[in-house]
Amino acid sequence: MKPPEEHDPNSQLHLEREWRFERNSKVRREAAKQQAKTASGKIDDQIFINKNISAPGVLRFHPYEPHLAVADRGGVSIWNWEEGVRINYVVNNNPKVSRITSMDFLNAHDLTLLLTGTDDGSVRVWRNVEGENYSDKSLEMVTSWQALSGMLPSTRGSGSGLVVSWEQETGILLASGDVRFIRVWDTQREMRMQDIPTGADSCVTSLACDSVGRSLLIAGCGDGSVRLFDRRLPPTDSRVMALREHAGWVTGVFLQKGGDGNIISGSVAGDVKFWDPRFTESVRSLETIGNSAAFEVHHQAKVFATGSASQMIKVYNLDGGNLSTIRYHDGFYGPADWAHQLS
Secondary structure, eight states, rough: OOOOOOOTTTTTHHHHHHHHHHHHHHHHHHHHHHHHHHHOOOOOOOOOOOOSSSOEEEEEOOSSSSEEEEEEEEEEEEEEEETTEEEEEEEEEOTOOOEEEEEEEEEETOEEEEEEETTSSSEEEEETOOOOOSSSOOEEEEEEEOOOOOOGGTTTTTSSSEEEEEEETTEEEEESSSSSEEEEHHHTTTTTEEEEOOOOOOOOOEEEOTTSSEEEEEEEEEEEEEEEEEEEEGGGGGEEEOOOOOOSEEEEEEEEOOOOEEEEEEEEEEEEEOTTTOOOOOOOOEOOOSEEEEEOOOOSEEEEEEEEEEEEEEEEETTEEEEEEEEEEEEEEOGOOOOTTTO
16 A cells, blocks of 8 residues: 655655755754844844835744745735745735734644734635745635634724634634634634633733643733633633733733743733733733833743834843844834734
C-alpha cells in the first residue's frame, strides 16, 4: 500500500515541509540572539516604511516569513517588509458597512492560512495569501462562517467589533467582541463548543488563553475589568474572578508563558498591570504613556510596547525600563486608526 504523499521522504510535499521546518528552526535561533540584545539595546532602526492602500486597522507579522499583513476595512495588504514591496492584496468580500477588526496567521509553522474577522461577526480563512509572484498557487478562501450572531448594532464602528484568539495546539478559536459572551469554536469539527457569559455590561476588547493547561480564559473589557474564566466549569459558573483596577477600556490582555504565568493587561490610561491569577489585586503596576490606544506584549522577548494617538510608541522591558521611544512626524495614525495596531 502506497503511503500518503506527505509521508513519502522523496515526495515534493515532504521535501517542502522539511525545508520549512529547518527554516523555522533557523529563525528561532536567530530570534533568540536578538532577544538577548533586547534588554539593553535600543529599538530605533527603521527597516520598513510604505503607504498602505487605505487606513490600516489591524497589523500582524508572520512569525517565520518576512511578511506583514495590514488590514483596512475591506481587505488585507500583504507586505514583504525586507524588500519593501506589497506582494498581494486580499479582497475580503465583507459587506461595505462592516470592517475587519481581527486577524491572525494560522498554522504559520507549515502551510500558512490567514484568518480575518469582521464586526458583523463573520470569519473568513484564506490560503496562498502571499500572491502568485511568490507561489504557483492562487488565492483561495478555505472556509467562512458566522462566528458570532447578535452583534450589538449601537456600537458598530466605535466598539471592539469581532475579537478572536486562536489556539494553534488545539485548533480552538475563541470569539467575542460587541456581545456579552465568549464563544468557543472547535474548528477541526466546525462545531460550536460553548458560549460563556462574560457578566459584563460592556464589550470584550481582548482575549487570551492558557494553551498549556487549556482551562484558563482571560477577557479584557471596555469597562476596564479583566475577567478570568475556567473552561472546565459549566458556562454559567465559569467566571472565577473579575479584576477591576483599570479605570478605562482594556487595550490588551496577555498570559505569560513559563514559570511566572502572570497576566499582563494595559488600558487607555496607560497603566500596565501584572496579575497573579490566584489573587484579585495586581502584583505590580507600571505607568506608561497616557491616551494609549494600542498595547502588545512580545510572546518570547520580555518586552512590551504601547502606542498613543500623540504620534508615539514606547517600548519597555517587563521591569518598566523604557528601551525606546519611537516618534513619527509624517502623517502618523490618528486616534481611530490606532486600535489593534501593534503586533
